[in-house]
Amino acid sequence: MTTIQFQNTLTGLENKMFYFALSLTSNSENAHDLVQETYLRALTYQSKFSADTNLIAWVFTIMKNTFINEYRRNVKAKTTLESQSNRLRISFSKDDFYPSVDSIHAEKEIHKEIDKLDEEFRVPFQLFLNGYKYKEISERLELPLGTVKSRIFFTRKKLSRCLCEYVN
Numbered sequence: 001m002t003t004i005q006f007q008n009t010l011t012g013l014e015n016k017m018f019y020f021a022l023s024l025t026s027n028s029e030n031a032h033d034l035v036q037e038t039y040l041r042a043l044t045y046q047s048k049f050s051a052d053t054n055l056i057a058w059v060f061t062i063m064k065n066t067f068i069n070e071y072r073r074n075v076k077a078k079t080t081l082e083s084q085s086n087r088l089r090i091s092f093s094k095d096d097f098y099p100s101v102d103s104i105h106a107e108k109e110i111h112k113e114i115d116k117l118d119e120e121f122r123v124p125f126q127l128f129l130n131g132y133k134y135k136e137i138s139e140r141l142e143l144p145l146g147t148v149k150s151r152i153f154f155t156r157k158k159l160s161r162c163l164c165e166y167v168n
Contacts, residue, residue: 001051009055010042020060024067034070038063113162117155124148125155 001009017038021031041062042049049058114122127137134152138145 001049003046006046006049007043010039010059013056013059016056017059017063021063021067024064034063034067037066041066110159110163113159117158121151121155124151128152
């Protein structure tokens with residue numbers, strides 16, 4: 001299949017692609033965006049398409065995978081934002097410039113609990129809170145990546161049990 005034939009066939013699928021995108025997104029604006037993203041990826045990876053396969057199935061697979069990846073990215077972003085806002089809610093009042101007495105007390109308690117941790121858990125967790133990525137912490141502390149991840153995970157669990165009264 002030549003490039004022109006590929007592009008003409010791809011353009012001819014626009015209505016089918018839109019309806020499939022609409023079934024995935026349930027929103028016409030998002031469906032149009034998904035179709036455009038699918039066009040871009042199909043044209044970018046045209047060399048990967050095998051002429052003896054079904055173009056419609058190939059394009060729909062690209063669209064489905066694009067939708068799934070975007071959905072996962074959005075869920076992760078929302079989770080990150082929610083967890084960040086929870087942390088800010090614990091530490092500060094609604095007015096960020098003038099924290100309430102309760103939030104100052106809660107923040108001190110959080111830091112006390114972190115300071116009580118064993119060094120093997122405290123150090124990776126503090127590095128993580130300071131913005132270091134897991135891999136950077138692993139390299140800096142000369143620990144396996146899995147060890148760093150598990151220590152941070154267990155530290156979170158322990159702190160959430162110790163500090164449950166300050167969450168609400």
